Amino acid sequence: MNYFKSSLFLTLLVSVFSLSIFAQEVDYGNQHLFDQFTYRQGNVYRTASGKPGPEYWQNSADYVLDATLDEKSHTVTGNVIIHYTNNSPESLDFIWLYVEQNRFTENSRGTLTTPVQGNRYSGDIEGGFELSAVSAKTKTGTSSKYLIDDTRMQVFLDQPLAAKGGEVTIEMSFKFKVPVHGMDRMGRLDIKDGTIYAIAQWYPRVAVFDDVVGWNTEPYLGAGEFYCEYGNFDVKITAPANHTVVCSGVLQNPKEVLTKTQQERWAEAEKSDKTVYVIKPSEVGKPSAHVKNSGMLTWHFKMENTRDVAWASSQAFIWDAAKMNLGDGKSGLAQSVYPKESDGKNAWNRSTEYTKAAVEFYSNTYYTYPYHNAINVAANVGGMEYPGVSFCGYKSTASSLWGVTDHEFGHNWFPMIVGSNERRYPWMDEGLNTFINHYSTVSFNNGEYDTRMEGPRNLIPYLKSDTREGIDTSPEVAGARNLAYTAYYKPFAGLYLLREYILGHERFDYAFKSYIKTWAYKHPQPNDFFNHIESAAGEDLDWFWKGWFYGNGNIDIGISSVKPYTNGGYLITVENNGQIPMPVELQVIYSDDSTESVKLPVEIWQRGNSWTHLLKTTKEVKRVVFDPNKIVPDVNILNDTWNKL
Structure with a gap:
C-alpha cells in the first residue's frame, strides 16, 4: 500500500512536471487580453453599463x-x-x-x-x-x-x-x-x-x-x-476705464460699459454670419472706443452650470464678433479680441470665423454648445481653454491659428461639458478632443487645412521608440517629449481605430454621442467611458482597452503564407507577431485585377498567434494586402503584403 502511494505520487509528479514544461512551450499570444476586466463592475454610483448609478x-x-x-x-x-x-x-x-x-x-x-x-x-x-x-x-x-x-x-x-x-x-x-x-x-x-x-x-x-x-x-x-x-458664477471685474474686458459668461451691463455705437454693432453681430467689428483697428486707443477714459469701470458677467470662468482685459484690443448657429434653434456669439500686432490677412482677422466654425461643428455633430459666448483671446499663451474663453498665441496665423483655435474650443466638450479629471487622466480630455478636432478640420471650409493627424500610422516612429510610454502614464511622470503622445495622439489613434476600423461609423458615433449626453456636467472615470462605449456599441472591447490604453505593446499583423487548397481556393495564413490583437481586414487582388475584401474578427487570436482562413474562389490570387486603407498603426509594414512570385 505504501509502495502504491509512493509510485502514484511519483507518477503524478512527473505528469505535472511534464505538463508544466509543455505549458511553457505553448504560446497563447494575446489570449490574456481577452480575459474580462473583473474590476470593471458596477455599483450604486456608477453602473456596469457606463452610466451614473441610481445613487450617483x-x-x-x-x-x-x-x-x-x-x-x-x-x-x-x-x-x-x-x-x-x-x-x-x-x-x-x-x-x-x-x-x-x-x-x-x-x-x-x-x-x-x-x-x-x-x-x-x-x-x-x-x-x-x-x-x-x-x-x-x-x-x-x-x-x-x-x-x-x-x-x-x-x-x-x-x-x-x-x-x-x-x-x-x-x-x-x-x-x-x-x-x-x-x-x-x-x-x-x-x-x-x-x-x-x-x-x-x-x-x-x-x-x-x-x-x-x-x-x-x-x-x-x-x-x-x-x-x-459645477456651479453658477456671478462675476464683477473692475478694470481701468479705457480697457475692454471679456469673460466667460454673459455680459449683464452692456449699456454701462459699451458705447452706443458698440451696442449697435453688437446687436448687428448677433444676427450676422459674417464677422462684424465691435472695436475697429483704427479705433484702438482712441477716446471714442470707451464710455469713459479715466478712472475705473466695472463689467458684470454671469454664467450658469459651469466649472470655471476666465477673463482678459486690455486697452489694446480690436474686438469683432459673429453669430453662431448652434442647432436646436439656438444661437450664440463668437468673438475675438486681439492687438494690432495680430491683425492682418489670414491672421487674427479670421479668428472669429475659425471660432464660429469650430463651435458650430461640435455643437451640431456631438452635443449642443451650452454657453452663449465663445471668445478667442490673443495672448502670450500658446493655447489654453476655459469655459467659453480660449487664450491662443497672438502670433499664430493661418493653419496654426485654425489648429489652436479649433483645439481649444473643442475642449468645451471635453472637459467643460463632460467633466473628467484632467490632472489624473489627460487622455480623457486631450485625446477625445484631438479626435473630434480631426473631423472638424476635415469639415472646415472643404478641407482648407490639413489635419494634425492624417491617421494612426503617423504614430509608428513613436510606437517603435524604446522610450515610449503608455496612455495611462501620469502627466506629471510622462517624459516631456512623450506627453503629446500619451495624452493626445495615442488616445486619438485609439478612437480613430474604433471608429474607422473596429466598430464602424454608425456603432461608434451612437456610442460616443451617448457617452457625451450621459456624462454631461458629471464626472466620468476611465471605466465609465470603457463601459459606456461597450454597452452602447454592443461589443466586448476589453482586449482593446487593455492593449491600447493600459499597455505599451504594439500591433504587428502579418501575412505568412498564401497557398492553393486541394479542394479549390486558397489557404491564407496570418500571424500576430505583436502584443495587441486586431480584427484583420485583407484585400485580395486577383490576376484579372479584380479585388475582394476579407474581414476576420478579432476572436481569431483568442487561442494563439496564427490563423488560417480558407478563401473560396476559382480565380488566381496574385496579391494579398493587410489593412489596405492603411488605418492600423502596424509597426512592421514589411509583412503586410503577400505577392505571388
Whole structure:
C-alpha cells in the first residue's frame, strides 16, 4: 500500500512536471487580453453599463466673485464667496480648495520640480496668493481656521458638514501679482498699445470630492490640468476705464460699459454670419472706443452650470464678433479680441470665423454648445481653454491659428461639458478632443487645412521608440517629449481605430454621442467611458482597452503564407507577431485585377498567434494586402503584403 502511494505520487509528479514544461512551450499570444476586466463592475454610483448609478452624486459650488485689476502694479485684488453643497453620503469635517496662484512662488512644488533649463510649464516666482478674512459659515456657526500647503488650502468647519445636502458658505479676500509667464495658461503681454492680461486660476476654488478617491488634492505642478465642480458664477471685474474686458459668461451691463455705437454693432453681430467689428483697428486707443477714459469701470458677467470662468482685459484690443448657429434653434456669439500686432490677412482677422466654425461643428455633430459666448483671446499663451474663453498665441496665423483655435474650443466638450479629471487622466480630455478636432478640420471650409493627424500610422516612429510610454502614464511622470503622445495622439489613434476600423461609423458615433449626453456636467472615470462605449456599441472591447490604453505593446499583423487548397481556393495564413490583437481586414487582388475584401474578427487570436482562413474562389490570387486603407498603426509594414512570385 505504501509502495502504491509512493509510485502514484511519483507518477503524478512527473505528469505535472511534464505538463508544466509543455505549458511553457505553448504560446497563447494575446489570449490574456481577452480575459474580462473583473474590476470593471458596477455599483450604486456608477453602473456596469457606463452610466451614473441610481445613487450617483456630486457636490456643487456656486461663486460670487468681485475683482479689481491694478495696471500699475499688475495685481488682481478680489473677494470670493463660495456656496458649497455636500451631496455626498458622508459628512465632511473640512473643505479642500485649490489656491493655484501659489504655484508662482520660489518654493512651490511646481517650481522645485521644473528642470533648470525650463519647459513649457515654467512660471514666474514672484507671485502667490495673499489671503485674508477667511471664514466658513454653516447653520451651526462660523470657523476661521484654515491651513495652506503649496497649492492646496484646507478650510476647517465648526461642525462636520451634513451629508446629502449640508451647506457651507466660504468667504475670503485674495490678492496676487499677475505673472508674465503663467505656465502657458495665463499671463500678461506688453505690446505697443498697452498690456494684455489673460487671467485664469485666479480665485480660490473648491477641489472635487467624489466617490472614487474622496478629496482630489493633487498639487498643481505643471502638465496636469484641472478637475472642478459645477456651479453658477456671478462675476464683477473692475478694470481701468479705457480697457475692454471679456469673460466667460454673459455680459449683464452692456449699456454701462459699451458705447452706443458698440451696442449697435453688437446687436448687428448677433444676427450676422459674417464677422462684424465691435472695436475697429483704427479705433484702438482712441477716446471714442470707451464710455469713459479715466478712472475705473466695472463689467458684470454671469454664467450658469459651469466649472470655471476666465477673463482678459486690455486697452489694446480690436474686438469683432459673429453669430453662431448652434442647432436646436439656438444661437450664440463668437468673438475675438486681439492687438494690432495680430491683425492682418489670414491672421487674427479670421479668428472669429475659425471660432464660429469650430463651435458650430461640435455643437451640431456631438452635443449642443451650452454657453452663449465663445471668445478667442490673443495672448502670450500658446493655447489654453476655459469655459467659453480660449487664450491662443497672438502670433499664430493661418493653419496654426485654425489648429489652436479649433483645439481649444473643442475642449468645451471635453472637459467643460463632460467633466473628467484632467490632472489624473489627460487622455480623457486631450485625446477625445484631438479626435473630434480631426473631423472638424476635415469639415472646415472643404478641407482648407490639413489635419494634425492624417491617421494612426503617423504614430509608428513613436510606437517603435524604446522610450515610449503608455496612455495611462501620469502627466506629471510622462517624459516631456512623450506627453503629446500619451495624452493626445495615442488616445486619438485609439478612437480613430474604433471608429474607422473596429466598430464602424454608425456603432461608434451612437456610442460616443451617448457617452457625451450621459456624462454631461458629471464626472466620468476611465471605466465609465470603457463601459459606456461597450454597452452602447454592443461589443466586448476589453482586449482593446487593455492593449491600447493600459499597455505599451504594439500591433504587428502579418501575412505568412498564401497557398492553393486541394479542394479549390486558397489557404491564407496570418500571424500576430505583436502584443495587441486586431480584427484583420485583407484585400485580395486577383490576376484579372479584380479585388475582394476579407474581414476576420478579432476572436481569431483568442487561442494563439496564427490563423488560417480558407478563401473560396476559382480565380488566381496574385496579391494579398493587410489593412489596405492603411488605418492600423502596424509597426512592421514589411509583412503586410503577400505577392505571388
